[in-house]
Amino acid sequence: MQDIAWLHITDLHCTARAGSGMGSQKWLWPNVKKAFTDDLRELFDRAGPWDLVLFTGDLAQSGTRHDYQELEGLLDKLWEEFAALGCRPTLIAIPGNHDVKWPDPLKPEAIALRSGWWSNANLRDAFWNVDRRP
Numbered sequence: 001m002q003d004i005a006w007l008h009i010t011d012l013h014c015t016a017r018a019g020s021g022m023g024s025q026k027w028l029w030p031n032v033k034k035a036f037t038d039d040l041r042e043l044f045d046r047a048g049p050w051d052l053v054l055f056t057g058d059l060a061q062s063g064t065r066h067d068y069q070e071l072e073g074l075l076d077k078l079w080e081e082f083a084a085l086g087c088r089p090t091l092i093a094i095p096g097n098h099d100v101k102w103p104d105p106l107k108p109e110a111i112a113l114r115s116g117w118w119s120n121a122n123l124r125d126a127f128w129n130v131d132r133r134p
Contacts, residue, residue: 006052007043007089013098015061016070037081049087057096064101 044050060067075091082089103110116123 004052005047005050006054007047007050008054008056010056011058011096012055012071012074013058013061014067014071014074016064016066040081041085044085044087048085050082050089051087053082053089053091055091055093057094058098059093059095060099062101063099 060071079088103113105111105114113123113127
């Protein structure tokens with residue numbers, strides 16, 4: 001049996017838009033990035049190298065394409081940090097409630113979807129076959 005070393009990260013709430021959700025706190029990451037990478041190096045000295053990074057929920061703030069583009073850049077930089085430390089872990093991401101874009105529950109289509117979900121197979125098929133990218 002082989003051991004697997006892993007690092008757990010959660011609730012980054014990455015966002016690209018100022019004024020929405022955590023967007024008003026875009027200043028925060030640049031101010032904590034050094035402390036984060038210092039902690040990462042210290043953890044690496046104690047427990048690394050890691051085989052996996054488990055990212056459990058709320059990678060993005062609102063689940064929009066722009067948030068995920070911002071997240072992709074941040075993850076690229078994070079993996080550069082891992083490479084500099086001497087490891088290339090695999091990312092395993094488990095989405096949280098902020099990682100999806102939720103429909104307005106008062107829109108007629110949302111009401112129809114909720115009321116007919118279990119009784120209407122065509123409705124379910126249509127739901128799963130629609131491109132919802134913003």
